[in-house]
Amino acid sequence: MPIINSARRINPLDLNKNVKIGVAFPLDEExxxxxxxxxxxxxxxxxxxxxxxxxxxxxxxxxxxxGIKNLLFEQNIPLIDLKVSIQDQIxxxxxxxxxxxxxxxxxxxxxxxxxxLTYSYVPDNSTDxxxxxxxxxxx
Numbered sequence: 001m002p003i004i005n006s007a008r009r010i011n012p013l014d015l016n017k018n019v020k021i022g023v024a025f026p027l028d029e030e031x032x033x034x035x036x037x038x039x040x041x042x043x044x045x046x047x048x049x050x051x052x053x054x055x056x057x058x059x060x061x062x063x064x065x066x067g068i069k070n071l072l073f074e075q076n077i078p079l080i081d082l083k084v085s086i087q088d089q090i091x092x093x094x095x096x097x098x099x100x101x102x103x104x105x106x107x108x109x110x111x112x113x114x115x116x117l118t119y120s121y122v123p124d125n126s127t128d129x130x131x132x133x134x135x136x137x138x139x
Contacts, residue, residue, distance in 0.1 A: 022046075040121060040128065043096050047117070047130060050089050064093060068115065068134060077113065079104045086117070096122050111135060 022035060022042040036042040053065030066085050071077050083102045090099050103116040113134040120127045 039096075039123075040126075043094065043121065044128065044130065046094050047090070047097070047119070048132075050093055051086070051115070051132065065089065068113070068132070071113065071134075077106055079106065082115075086115075090119070098122060100127065 022045060036045055050064070051066050051068055054067040054070060055065045056062050057067075058064045066082070066089050068082075071082065082104055086102055087099055090097060097119040099117065099119050101116075101118040103114075105114040106112070107114075114131070115134075116129060116131045118127060118129045
């Protein structure tokens with residue numbers, strides 16, 4: 001019987017379960033004091049933070065953020081430029097992941113923007129995804 005030698009990579013930050021790594025989103029009563037417990041949770045939190053932050057909103061980082069929410073009120077959303085902006089932000093501010101695929105879709109009535117990101121973690125090459133749906137209906 002062959003013996004398979006494989007090493008499971010564990011991020012050192014994940015070893016101590018009593019230590020919170022970062023801030024959990026959304027900031028509400030439940031997440032205010034809980035925080036993220038694993039490296040992958042924190043990376044996903046960082047990714048959502050980059051996508052939802054408006055450029056110029058973070059102090060001392062004037063170019064940080066994609067600002068997706070503000071795109072909803074634009075007449076024409078340049079989806080190709082949005083993909084490039086997302087790629088640039090991830091490359092610059094979240095070097096722990098590699099973006100594999102970005103899927104954007106704007107509904108025909110232009111009231112719903114869907115963004116789906118697939119990425120892999122650099123330490124262990126595992127993949128994960130995030131999907132965001134933005135709706136600008138006032139109903």
